[in-house]
Amino acid sequence: MHVSHLALHNFRSYALADVPLGPGVTAFVGRNGQGKTNLVEAVDYLSRLSSHRVAGDTPLVRAGAEQAVVRAAVVKDGRTAVLEVEINVGKSNKGRINKSTLPRVRDIVGLVRTVVFSPEDLTLVKGDPADRRRFLDDLLVLRTPRLAGTISDLERVLKQRATLLKTAGHARRGSTSQESALSTLDVWDSQLAQVGAELLAQRLTLVEHLRPYVGAAYATVARGAGRDDAAIAYKASFELPHAATVDPAAPDRGELAQALLAELGRRRNDELDRGVCLVGPHRDDLLLSLGQSVPQSLPATGEGIGEGLGEGTGTRLPVKGYASHGESWSFALALRLASYDLLRSEGDDPILILDDVFAELDAERRTQLAALVAGAEQVLVTAAVAADVPEALAGTRYTVAGGEVTRAD
Known part of the structure; x- marks a missing residue:
């Protein structure tokens, strides 16, 4: 093409x-x-x-x-x-x-x-989680264009839900207006669970498919690096079902939706107090690390990176905050090269x-x-x-x- x-x-x-x-x-x-x-x-x-x-x-x-x-x-x-x-x-x-x-x-x-390499790519390593979420979603849409609709649906649900959270949070406790807002919020919670589970499942599968390409690309662009030196892992905003961590390439959307809905219920009071959506794919991150082996997915808290990752694993440090400028650039290049190699393996x-x-x-x-x-x-x-x-x-x-x-x- x-x-x-x-x-x-x-x-x-x-x-x-x-x-x-x-x-x-x-x-x-x-x-x-x-x-x-x-x-x-x-x-x-x-x-x-x-x-x-x-x-x-x-x-x-x-x-x-x-x-x-x-x-x-x-x-x-x-x-x-x-x-x-x-x-x-x-x-x-x-x-x-x-x-x-x-x-x-x-x-x-x-x-x-298209796959774009630009000076802004360094934000994939040093920037906010939103930059890495956008990287994943852009790649998802290139692989499966219909997911542009899923992402648009999620944005619509989040916007509606944020409005309701603010309305219910500002209303007098126990008032009719608050009860009405909370009842409507239940409906939007269900929608967020469904569309959020779909996007989350797609991202988990993408990260699993992308992982070996990232390791190979980093070994190519970083002097003296091996295929196992660079790794990526998906960090969700809530604890994933066990099955999704064992086989992230084929997560069960129903289980993900149930887990997301349960977490929304658990965090509702926090969301009402703050007036923002605290749970969902819009709060997730792609963790980038350098070192020895890393598990396929990490706890929602993101704690313990390099510590207690499982028997037989060694020290692994996050690229952000620990990598040199050259290592950061190598990782950013590896992400783009991996995207290119993955897309190329699936078509033109x-x-x-x-x-x-x-x-x-x-x-x-x-x-x-x-x-x-x-x-x-x-x-x-x-x-x-x-x-x-x-x-x-x-x-x-x-x-x-x-x-x-x-x-x-």
């Missing part, structure tokens, strides 16, 4: 852009602020309907415009389809395939699959996007990363200076300056 043509209208800094692309490596070279990242961001947006740089869509629309359009010709198995997303300020976005409007814009998700090569990442790496990691990705069907690279692009990624090059994208001969 590759993008053969990219066209933009009022996207970011571009009033208009028209860029031929092709298989192999394409590098966009230009000083910071010239718009090179905007080009690869547009390709990635078609994949996930979200940006790796900002949380919302509004910054993607050019200043003064009310609508942006991203259009790409995508080649798969020798056949070409034109995908288009219309980003509307203050209104619903629209998606089209070969000029036919889709019932829902999210139906375009997953038709193009994803499009690899290396967004200004080489400037953040030392010479050894630059060379290693370039060698690992050079054989991908399509690689899109951005760099401030041409010297930042390793020789292994020599290919088509464009100069980006003053809003113009010019092929460099």
Whole structure:
């Protein structure tokens, strides 16, 4: 799979852009602020309907415009389809395939699959749990596009439930208004248990599938590391059923829903006091560690990392707070490489996007990363200076300056 043509209208800094692309490596070279990242961001947006740089869509629309359009010709198995997303300020976005409007814009998700390496990847290691949850959910949607609906449903349930918690918490104890809110809250608890169990089951399975790829990727990019040095483990916001810890690749959704519902009941008073949802997939984390062997899942408390993990295990330390800068970068790269290898094992090569990442790496990691990705069907690279692009990624090059994208001969 590759993008053969990219066209933009009022996207970011571009009033208009028209860029031929092709298989192999394409590098966009230009000083910071010239718009090179905007080009690869547009390709990635078609994949996930979200940006790796900002949380919302509004910054993607050019200043003064009310609508942006991203259009790409995508080649798969020798056949070409034109995908288009219309980003509307203050209104619903629209998606089209070969000029036919889709019932829902999210139906375009997953038709193009991308894996992005960027300077922001360090937040996967050093950032908040929300960054790692987003990493998992983005990968889930690329593997199974229908899960975009599950994630949207969870966000809707959490929003409704948070409103009820605040209403019930502020109401006079025992009043009619509080009893009404609590009764309605029971309904939303059940919905949270069902949709939360589905997303939790998918995440547990994903982590189990991703684990061996992370170990192998870390051994490749970190000097002297072995396959067992890097590990990932899912940390839920409540104690998982025993069966889910024994076989996280095939968790029972019914058991997960029951356990989640029970924890919601146990924590209700705390939630009412604080007016926030304290239990569910939105409170979970992906734990990253370096050292010796680690169990497949960890207690909900996350306590005892490196201590009391089971007979025969050794000291294992969390990457966040303990790893050096180089080790942190190696782990971040390993997560992205593992994502690419997992997606590749299940279908077509994803499009690899290396967004200004080489400037953040030392010479050894630059060379290693370039060698690992050079054989991908399509690689899109951005760099401030041409010297930042390793020789292994020599290919088509464009100069980006003053809003113009010019092929460099």
